[in-house]
Structures are given as C-alpha cells and as structure tokens.
Amino acid sequence: MKPSEELIICRTPTPGKKPTRIKKWKFNLVHDLVLEIVKNSKEGVLFKDLSFLVEKSMDPNALQKLGSVPWYTTTVKLEMEVQGEIKRIPGSNPQRLQAV
Numbered sequence: 001m002k003p004s005e006e007l008i009i010c011r012t013p014t015p016g017k018k019p020t021r022i023k024k025w026k027f028n029l030v031h032d033l034v035l036e037i038v039k040n041s042k043e044g045v046l047f048k049d050l051s052f053l054v055e056k057s058m059d060p061n062a063l064q065k066l067g068s069v070p071w072y073t074t075t076v077k078l079e080m081e082v083q084g085e086i087k088r089i090p091g092s093n094p095q096r097l098q099a100v
Contacts (some may be wrong), residue, residue, distance in 0.1 A: 010079040030076040044089045044096035
C-alpha cells in the first residue's frame with residue numbers, strides 16, 4: 001500500500017456506532033485545520049460553522065482532492081473527541097467545541 005493510501009480508523013463517541021476508515025493524508029489535513037481553528041477560539045467554535053472554517057482555511061488544491069468537506073470534518077472531529085484532543089462544551093446548544 002502506498003503511503004498516500006494508508007488508512008486511519010476514525011471512531012465516534014456514540015456507543016454502538018461503527019468506526020470508518022479514511023486516507024491518512026485526508027485525516028491529517030483536516031485534523032490539523034480543526035485543531036488550529038478550535039485552539040484559536042477563546043469561546044469555542046460552533047460545530048455548525050466548523051466545516052465552513054475548515055474549507056476557508058484549506059489550500060485550493062487540497063480542497064479539490066479532499067471530497068466532501070462537511071463529511072470529513074465531522075468524521076475527523078468525532079475521532080478527535082474520542083482521542084481527547086477536543087471536547088464539546090457542556091450545556092452549549094447548539095454544539096460548541098473547544099481544545100482540551
């Protein structure tokens with residue numbers, strides 16, 4: 001398998017949901033952008049804004065190769081929650097995220 005085709009398992013904090021696999025380069029790209037965006041927000045980032053912010057921060061070439069930005073953003077965000085890198089702010093409605 002080529003390094004560009006290595007896969008990362010992305011889990012979800014929801015019990016009973018099956019994990020999904022995505023290409024490592026896609027995971028790393030979205031992960032780094034999500035982490036940067038969330039860390040730079042003092043009051044936390046609204047989840048509904050996250051895909052837009054990721055897309056706005058992405059290089060046009062990468063954007064073209066990635067595929068669905070909302071799907072990848074959500075998939076990577078869930079794995080980041082499982083890993084404890086980001087968390088949902090308790091009691092926030094709509095959902096708001098912050099770095100741990």
